Amino acid sequence: MTDPIFPPSAKVAANAHADAKKYEEMYAASVNDPESFWGEHGKRLDWMTPYTKVKNTTFAYPDVSIKWYEDGELNVCVNCVDRHLEKRGDQVAIIWESDEPGGDEKITYKKLHQEVSKLANVYKSLGVKKGDRVVLYMPMIPEAAYAMLACARIGAIHSIVFGGFSPDALASRIADSKAALVVTADEGPRGGRAVGLKKNVDAALDICGDVTTLVVARTGGGPGNKEGRDHDYATLMADASPDCPAEKMNAEDPLFVLYTSGSTGKPKGVVHTSGGYLVSASMTHQYTFDYHDGDVYWCTADVGWITGHSYIVYGPLANGATTLMFEGTPTYPDASRFWQVCEKHKVNQFYTAPTAIRSLMALGDDPVNKCDLSALKVLGTVGEPINPEAWNWYHNVVGKGKVPIVDTWWQTETGAHMMTPLPGATPTKPGSATKPFFGVQPVVLDPTTGKEITTTEAEGVLAIKDSWPSQMRTVYGDHERFVNTYFAAYKGYYFTEDGCRRDKDGYYWITGRVDDVLNVSGHRMGTAEIESALVAHPNVAEAAVVGYPHAVKGQGIYCYVTLNAGVESSDDLRVELRNWVRKQIGPVASPDLIQWAPGLPKTRSGKIMRRILRKVAEDDFGSLGDTSTLAEPEVVDDLIANRMNRG
Numbered sequence: 001m002t003d004p005i006f007p008p009s010a011k012v013a014a015n016a017h018a019d020a021k022k023y024e025e026m027y028a029a030s031v032n033d034p035e036s037f038w039g040e041h042g043k044r045l046d047w048m049t050p051y052t053k054v055k056n057t058t059f060a061y062p063d064v065s066i067k068w069y070e071d072g073e074l075n076v077c078v079n080c081v082d083r084h085l086e087k088r089g090d091q092v093a094i095i096w097e098s099d100e101p102g103g104d105e106k107i108t109y110k111k112l113h114q115e116v117s118k119l120a121n122v123y124k125s126l127g128v129k130k131g132d133r134v135v136l137y138m139p140m141i142p143e144a145a146y147a148m149l150a151c152a153r154i155g156a157i158h159s160i161v162f163g164g165f166s167p168d169a170l171a172s173r174i175a176d177s178k179a180a181l182v183v184t185a186d187e188g189p190r191g192g193r194a195v196g197l198k199k200n201v202d203a204a205l206d207i208c209g210d211v212t213t214l215v216v217a218r219t220g221g222g223p224g225n226k227e228g229r230d231h232d233y234a235t236l237m238a239d240a241s242p243d244c245p246a247e248k249m250n251a252e253d254p255l256f257v258l259y260t261s262g263s264t265g266k267p268k269g270v271v272h273t274s275g276g277y278l279v280s281a282s283m284t285h286q287y288t289f290d291y292h293d294g295d296v297y298w299c300t301a302d303v304g305w306i307t308g309h310s311y312i313v314y315g316p317l318a319n320g321a322t323t324l325m326f327e328g329t330p331t332y333p334d335a336s337r338f339w340q341v342c343e344k345h346k347v348n349q350f351y352t353a354p355t356a357i358r359s360l361m362a363l364g365d366d367p368v369n370k371c372d373l374s375a376l377k378v379l380g381t382v383g384e385p386i387n388p389e390a391w392n393w394y395h396n397v398v399g400k401g402k403v404p405i406v407d408t409w410w411q412t413e414t415g416a417h418m419m420t421p422l423p424g425a426t427p428t429k430p431g432s433a434t435k436p437f438f439g440v441q442p443v444v445l446d447p448t449t450g451k452e453i454t455t456t457e458a459e460g461v462l463a464i465k466d467s468w469p470s471q472m473r474t475v476y477g478d479h480e481r482f483v484n485t486y487f488a489a490y491k492g493y494y495f496t497e498d499g500c501r502r503d504k505d506g507y508y509w510i511t512g513r514v515d516d517v518l519n520v521s522g523h524r525m526g527t528a529e530i531e532s533a534l535v536a537h538p539n540v541a542e543a544a545v546v547g548y549p550h551a552v553k554g555q556g557i558y559c560y561v562t563l564n565a566g567v568e569s570s571d572d573l574r575v576e577l578r579n580w581v582r583k584q585i586g587p588v589a590s591p592d593l594i595q596w597a598p599g600l601p602k603t604r605s606g607k608i609m610r611r612i613l614r615k616v617a618e619d620d621f622g623s624l625g626d627t628s629t630l631a632e633p634e635v636v637d638d639l640i641a642n643r644m645n646r647g
């Protein structure tokens, strides 16, 4: 069977930053001589002290070390704001669209410069210094971008915590990063409801101890500010000077920490640095979306995820783009909202997650068809594999069969796109992230031998052979964990923890995580985190969590729970456990299905056999494989008899 192929149109190719030939040439140059290639492309940024060294990296276990442009100095905020003032001071940098239709704001580069400079001075007045960590727990408002850029301006390191995380999760991130300041808003409107951000910050500080806060009044609701600890944003901004010189930063100084889930233990603080990160973020934004001056670009992610960092704020602004920031949800007040926003602001590039596409696809074509989407030039997806059905709907209904789709595979750890088609260069196949970006050398490894599979057609685990500029540098405060997580299993490679297949044309198809990480609506979630939340409940003895296929979310969260002796199972307890997990981690981690399991399938050495739990959760128990090593094979019969997901 051959997959359908959609070649780029001649018209798109003719005007694109890269057509097929240029892609091949640039890709070859980038891997044959990375030093020269990235030496040249590093010049896309403005440097205060030009670099003389480009690449100094090794993946050799355990001495992993990654440095790019290591003797260069620059300021990320200057690159995203100041350097555009002369040419495009009056151009719109950020279009903000509010949760309620009708509300919007256009922020020019000039205004962005003023707001960010004032805020940087406010930070200083609150005692924040170069190298300090600032936690941002923000709704999708322009102040979130100001807050990031103001950190960059003074060399503080931001750590954004997604607004959907609970006070407990927020507290552990504030504590782990030893934050000097927390920036938040009173409430965050989303889909017609207000998320109690300040309320959650108050609860978090009750857990981890007081930290100075700065509070944007978004709705005027929420709890009041605590004297001596909480500061009102507008009050301090009113008196702040708009003159704040930017700090000279080394290319390898950290820009931000972003916590992400892994297969074990607590979320890891992924550290990205200044120079290499911005080179990759801006270059991918330009090439992947084929961004041209004057285009209006919209990424629907939240700034709490890496996609929001690289593709709402840093990449687009480094390119002097107009980037749209949306406070709301795809279906509020109705299923036309995304498309109405596209029509209203004449969006040229639109970037969203497969889960959003699937949920909108389920609501039919009318909400799309009643909007004028003729400005669209590129459609993008990110966060999880896109199923061909959703791809085709996106292509035919949203793109009217004419707009190229870029399916971008990358990770929090990679900082920027790693595999993606380029609109004018790469024929696409629905469901494939296609080919590597410049400088990225993917390899498929045999998971048992760890050997590279060198035939074109291959299936195994995905690893990357050499460094690229926006690679994460370390785990915040735990370099050993960084080395052991990504470089120990397959020596000499960066291990992505994704499985993949390479087809006869050399196209890559990501098959999903090979570790115990779930991808629920494009959000990464460690099964271990959900399990430890469950067992923290007084009635729970043991829990095992696996993913199962979910039509809209991609994966749903399936929990097997063993209750303590004497505790009665009930639907009420199910609801209670669900709320318990929401409280411990956040609504993003809500269990979809909870099955009472009097016993879990374990090997004689006590290891839970997740393979079996996954099969039962998938309602595919006909092929359980070898169960002879189980300590008590009969528990499996009970699990099957009481399974929750019956197709």
Ligand code: 6R9
Binding pocket: 260, 305, 306, 307, 381, 382, 383, 384, 385, 386, 407, 408, 409, 410, 411, 412, 413, 433, 496, 497, 498, 510, 512, 513, 519, 522, 523, 524
């Ligand atoms: C950017 C982002 C990373 C994990 C990654 C993979 C999955 C992301 C994908 C994709 C298939 C794509 N993933 N993009 N899988 N096709 N286009 O999502 O970062 O939150 O760290 O998640 O997401 O499994 O390993 P992050």
